[in-house]
Amino acid sequence: MNFDTDIFTLFDKKWALLTAGNEENFNTMTISWGGLGTLWGKPVATVYVRTSRYTHDFMDANEYFTVSFYPEQYRKELGVLGKKSGRTMDKMHESGLTARKAGESMTFEEAEVTLVCRKLFRQELDVANIPGSIADMLYAGQAPHDMYIGEVVEIIR
Ligand SMILES: Cc1cc2nc3c(=O)[nH]c(=O)nc-3n(C[C@H](O)[C@H](O)[C@H](O)COP(=O)(O)O)c2cc1C
Numbered sequence: 001m002n003f004d005t006d007i008f009t010l011f012d013k014k015w016a017l018l019t020a021g022n023e024e025n026f027n028t029m030t031i032s033w034g035g036l037g038t039l040w041g042k043p044v045a046t047v048y049v050r051t052s053r054y055t056h057d058f059m060d061a062n063e064y065f066t067v068s069f070y071p072e073q074y075r076k077e078l079g080v081l082g083k084k085s086g087r088t089m090d091k092m093h094e095s096g097l098t099a100r101k102a103g104e105s106m107t108f109e110e111a112e113v114t115l116v117c118r119k120l121f122r123q124e125l126d127v128a129n130i131p132g133s134i135a136d137m138l139y140a141g142q143a144p145h146d147m148y149i150g151e152v153v154e155i156i157r
Helices: 007-014 054-061 072-081 132-139
Strands: 016-021 026-031 034-039 042-050 064-069 099-102 105-108 113-124 145-156
Touching (some): 026 042, 026 054, 026 072, 026 105, 034 113, 042 054, 042 064, 042 113
Antiparallel strands (some): 016 064, 034 042, 113 145
16 A cells, blocks of 8 residues: 655645445545554554534444545535535535445545545543643534544555
């Protein structure tokens, strides 16, 4: 498996879709926080999902998730998927993207790269351990983020 990237701009500037579930029932949302690295001797992807997101339910219910990256021409679609919730929108049919299976999970045909991940770990980011200025800005009265770490088991291009 090989993935060459500028990791500090990949999530932040390019964004990604985080998708979990199966063909019958899945959800996806835009993310711009995340990381790639090594844990327990495995290649891993780390993502952060507020507990209020519909996608959070799918992250907890499924063993696999995908992180997929898109050409610039799909910025608008990623914007919509990062504003609307799967609770109020049929993301499978209305996203403007074409859903497809990826290993044990789902991605979209339009992705240039999809990382298929097997969930290894989940933990709530404890606000008590976050610098005060960040906690005030991002967590005052808002749902916390859960951190999910997945082993990257396949890279689909
Ligand atoms: C550019 C961008 C980046 C985002 N990054 C994250 C993220 O890393 N974690 C998160 O929990 N929400 C993030 N969001 C917000 C979710 O994508 C958004 O709330 C989405 O509508 C949730 O959909 P869902 O309820 O169907 O899961 C981001 C939104 C945008 C537009």
